[in-house]
Amino acid sequence: xxxxxxIILAIVEGITEYLPISSTGHLIxxxxxxxxxxxxxxxxxxxxxQFGTIxxxxxxxxxxFLQSIDFYMKLFIGFLPAAVIGFLASDxxxxxxxxxxxxxxxxxxxxxxxLFIDRLFPHAGVNIQKPVYNSTALKIGFFQCLALIPGVSxxxxxxxxxxxxxLNRQQAAEFSFFLAVPTMFAASCYNLLKHxxxxxxENLGILLLGNxxxxxxxxxxIRTFIDFLTKHGFQLFGYYRIIVGVIVxxxxxxxQ
Numbered sequence: 001x002x003x004x005x006x007i008i009l010a011i012v013e014g015i016t017e018y019l020p021i022s023s024t025g026h027l028i029x030x031x032x033x034x035x036x037x038x039x040x041x042x043x044x045x046x047x048x049x050q051f052g053t054i055x056x057x058x059x060x061x062x063x064x065f066l067q068s069i070d071f072y073m074k075l076f077i078g079f080l081p082a083a084v085i086g087f088l089a090s091d092x093x094x095x096x097x098x099x100x101x102x103x104x105x106x107x108x109x110x111x112x113x114x115l116f117i118d119r120l121f122p123h124a125g126v127n128i129q130k131p132v133y134n135s136t137a138l139k140i141g142f143f144q145c146l147a148l149i150p151g152v153s154x155x156x157x158x159x160x161x162x163x164x165x166x167l168n169r170q171q172a173a174e175f176s177f178f179l180a181v182p183t184m185f186a187a188s189c190y191n192l193l194k195h196x197x198x199x200x201x202e203n204l205g206i207l208l209l210g211n212x213x214x215x216x217x218x219x220x221x222i223r224t225f226i227d228f229l230t231k232h233g234f235q236l237f238g239y240y241r242i243i244v245g246v247i248v249x250x251x252x253x254x255x256q
Contacts (some may be wrong), residue, residue: 014217106151111241133227
């Protein structure tokens with residue numbers, strides 16, 4: 001992987017990770033367009049540049065992370081379902097990452113759902129905040145498990161989970177950001193431990209560069225997304241997902 005390829009992938013990751021449009025789907029498209037070799041390090045890079053996007057959430061919401069132990073308890077409870085299921089099904093999930101058809105179909109199905117989500121949860125457009133209880137965090141955590149299927153989008157699954165449990169758009173999006181921290185941190189650490197032999201001096205530099213770029217881009221993406229979401233809702237993201245999903249399926253057909 002070249003430095004140029006690493007920067008492009010990190011920009012794509014930083015933009016798409018916290019938007020409900022599937023960072024996995026966009027990274028697959030980017031890989032195909034750039035012709036990046038689908039080797040073990042490329043897969044590791046895609047997972048481990050999430051460290052940078054994790055830090056962007058901590059940097060933007062650092063006061064929330066200093067609130068109380070109860071805040072961390074909710075994140076832990078929300079993190080558990082995906083941690084357990086993800087660990088038990090890790091090999092199966094890795095196989096799905098190579099299945100472009102699954103990614104494309106999930107993008108389209110999720111996009112269709114987003115077209116109607118504002119009608120399904122009209123309360124979410126009201127600026128009234130509901131307390132996030134431990135039970136709410138657990139339910140959102142189960143929604144997050146859907147994102148173990150590539151193309152679903154972790155952000156989309158958890159935001160929808162939050163809205164389904166009475167949170168407004170901004171609350172649901174912010175809790176999705178917070179829940180990403182333990183989830184993505186665990187996934188990145190697990191992959192680093194599993195494939196630590198792939199980290200050479202040259203590869204380490206590429207990983208560090210990717211994380212720095214991802215961090216800076218994600219900060220801009222989060223701020224822009226929250227403002228857009230609270231004003232306009234999800235419909236535009238739905239149309240966008242459908243278009244990207246169709247592109248992914250067309251690419252899969254052409255490559256057969």
